[in-house]
Amino acid sequence: MIHTQTAILHADHIHHTFTAANGQPIPALEDVSLALVPGTFTALIGPSGCGKSTLLRILAGLVKPISGQVQFGGLALDRPQRQISLIFQKDNLMPWRTVFENIELPLQLAGVAKTEKEQRVAHLLYVTGLLGFENQYPAELSGGMAQRVAIARGLINEPDVLLMDEPFGALDALTREQMGQELLRIWATTQATVLMVTHSISEAVFLADRVLVMSPRPGHIIREVHIPFARPRGIELLTDTTFTQLAAQIRAAIH
Amino acid sequence: MSSITSTQVVSLSTQAPRPLPFWRRWLRKIEWRLLLLPLIGLVLWQGWALLAASGYYADFIVPHPDTVWTRLQERWADGSLVTHVAVTLREALSGLFIASLIATALGYIIARVRIFDYLLTPYLIFLQAIPVIAISPLIIIWFGSGLASKVVIAAMITWFPMMIATIVGIRNVSPNLREMMRANAATHWQIFRHLEIPSAMPELLGGLKIAVTLSVVGAAVGEFVSAREGLGYLVMYGRGISDTPTVVLAVLMLTVVSLVLYSLVAMLETSLLSWRKAGKP
Ligand SMILES: Nc1ncnc2c1ncn2[C@@H]1O[C@H](COP(=O)(O)OP(=O)(O)OP(=O)(O)O)[C@@H](O)[C@H]1O
Numbered sequence: 014m015i016h017t018q019t020a021i022l023h024a025d026h027i028h029h030t031f032t033a034a035n036g037q038p039i040p041a042l043e044d045v046s047l048a049l050v051p052g053t054f055t056a057l058i059g060p061s062g063c064g065k066s067t068l069l070r071i072l073a074g075l076v077k078p079i080s081g082q083v084q085f086g087g088l089a090l091d092r093p094q095r096q097i098s099l100i101f102q103k104d105n106l107m108p109w110r111t112v113f114e115n116i117e118l119p120l121q122l123a124g125v126a127k128t129e130k131e132q133r134v135a136h137l138l139y140v141t142g143l144l145g146f147e148n149q150y151p152a153e154l155s156g157g158m159a160q161r162v163a164i165a166r167g168l169i170n171e172p173d174v175l176l177m178d179e180p181f182g183a184l185d186a187l188t189r190e191q192m193g194q195e196l197l198r199i200w201a202t203t204q205a206t207v208l209m210v211t212h213s214i215s216e217a218v219f220l221a222d223r224v225l226v227m228s229p230r231p232g233h234i235i236r237e238v239h240i241p242f243a244r245p246r247g248i249e250l251l252t253d254t255t256f257t258q259l260a261a262q263i264r265a266a267i268h
Numbered sequence: 269m270s271s272i273t274s275t276q277v278v279s280l281s282t283q284a285p286r287p288l289p290f291w292r293r294w295l296r297k298i299e300w301r302l303l304l305l306p307l308i309g310l311v312l313w314q315g316w317a318l319l320a321a322s323g324y325y326a327d328f329i330v331p332h333p334d335t336v337w338t339r340l341q342e343r344w345a346d347g348s349l350v351t352h353v354a355v356t357l358r359e360a361l362s363g364l365f366i367a368s369l370i371a372t373a374l375g376y377i378i379a380r381v382r383i384f385d386y387l388l389t390p391y392l393i394f395l396q397a398i399p400v401i402a403i404s405p406l407i408i409i410w411f412g413s414g415l416a417s418k419v420v421i422a423a424m425i426t427w428f429p430m431m432i433a434t435i436v437g438i439r440n441v442s443p444n445l446r447e448m449m450r451a452n453a454a455t456h457w458q459i460f461r462h463l464e465i466p467s468a469m470p471e472l473l474g475g476l477k478i479a480v481t482l483s484v485v486g487a488a489v490g491e492f493v494s495a496r497e498g499l500g501y502l503v504m505y506g507r508g509i510s511d512t513p514t515v516v517l518a519v520l521m522l523t524v525v526s527l528v529l530y531s532l533v534a535m536l537e538t539s540l541l542s543w544r545k546a547g548k549p
Pocket residue numbers: 031032033039040041060061062063064065066067068102230
């Protein structure tokens with residue numbers, strides 16, 4: 014059991030309902046509570062339309078829930094914070110900015126000095142395998158490359174909390190595995206707290222310390238599975254029997 | 269994530285060569301244009317000269333281009349051509365400038381604040397429905413026959429396309445990008461500066477292209493009604509002394525002024541919106 018006072022980001026009994034264009038209420042989240050312990054990696058998994066993106070928006074301070082409270086660093090979260098970074102399901106790149114300028118955006122908004130900006134962008138270009146593409150425009154990139162630019166932009170601020178909404182959704186299976194490992198490598202060099210939405214059970218088990226399973230809409234957390242594997246984790250883990258058992262457990266919880 | 273930048277120091281080539289595969293293809297097209305453009309002009313010019321020389325129309329109706337050319341040389345020599353062009357240009361651009369300020373501000377609040385849209389738009393459309401040409405004598409009565417009245421008329425004819433362009437541009441800003449900016453704790457000013465302005469730039473420049481040619485029309489209309497200088501005045505003056513070549517010269521100069529202003533905006537567009545060529549075959 015996690016003690017809420019040690020959590021960096023903490024959601025308490027969140028309810029959220031949308032109103033459809035015809036006035037009909039759409040309950041999206043029902044009594045969702047979760048606590049993110051600093052430095053941990055949590056994966057969130059659940060059927061399409063169950064409210065995962067909505068939950069991430071609420072945790073990022075973009076959407077105010079109908080009821081319930083979000084606390085960040087012990088204080089009520091009432092607006093987006095620089096220390097919380099949200100990587101969206103869509104890449105959301107600015108088509109008039111080059112790769113470099115897109116990645117740089119959060120630093121520009123925070124007023125970071127030019128030399129430091131260049132250094133940090135250069136490092137992330139390297140880490141995300143985009144070196145040499147810094148002067149391209151988003152229209153010239155593949156879907157997977159665009160998504161990597163979005164990931165780099167999400168990391169550039171060195172956030173305390175990283176919320177990721179299916180960041181590998183646009184990637185093919187091979188690149189996806191590679192990027193997953195890359196993400197673990199980047200993450201290991203940071204103290205960031207990660208919450209990542211994914212549709213892939215094996216990805217969730219491979220990456221996370223803890224997997225949260227959500228019910229169909231209105232979403233609530235129906236299962237919490239702890240992943241005990243030590244880090245660094247290698248690709249051989251995928252054939253481990255415990256791994257397969259954990260994946261099967263999660264699959265059973267979803268259906 | 270404090271150690272993320274210190275783990276790897278990567279040098280970045282600040283000027284990586286950006287291949288421009290479309291450059292050569294464009295160059296070829298431009299060569300063709302460079303040949304064709306003067307050719308068409310020459311054909312039109314010669315057609316006009318033939319028509320005037322045929323004797324079918326009186327010189328008063330269709331003056332010979334050579335006569336127009338002579339008028340141009342005369343008015344160039346005594347400096348009056350430059351004065352008239354400068355006067356009209358000043359009226360047109362002052363009107364356009366004032367209209368752009370007012371129209372973009374109005375367009376922005378109408379696009380962003382629903383209540384302003386509801387309250388202002390009907391009156392603004394009413395204002396636009398008043399034919400500027402019809403009320404220009406009234407504007408002269410109110411603002412005199414000097415610079416001010418022409419600026420007002422040029423502004424009245426250009427504000428509407430600028431406002432519509434602003435409204436469309438700001439409404440077209442992607443809500444996803446807005447949300448991304450908000451998630452990065454951007455201020456209203458930062459959203460305006462880094463998202464709304466660049467995102468609306470194609471529409472704004474489109475509006476400016478229309479407005480810039482209209483501004484010359486506005487200045488000329490004002491000069492038709494009452495003026496002592498300017499190309500519109502020159503048209504009326506030429507008509508008054510029954511010197512059709514002067515009328516034709518003034519009309520041609522108005523056209524040239526419009527074309528030059530339009531080309532300047534088009535060039536601005538090419539340089540500001542170069543990113544739109546990216547990813548196109
Ligand atoms: N702005 C909105 N207005 C109305 N309904 C909405 C809005 N956003 C989301 N919803 C509804 O809320 C529910 C949850 O949406 P959400 O995007 O959070 O799902 P999700 O779990 O992220 O789905 P997916 O896995 O497909 O991305 C959906 O049924 C959706 O129709």
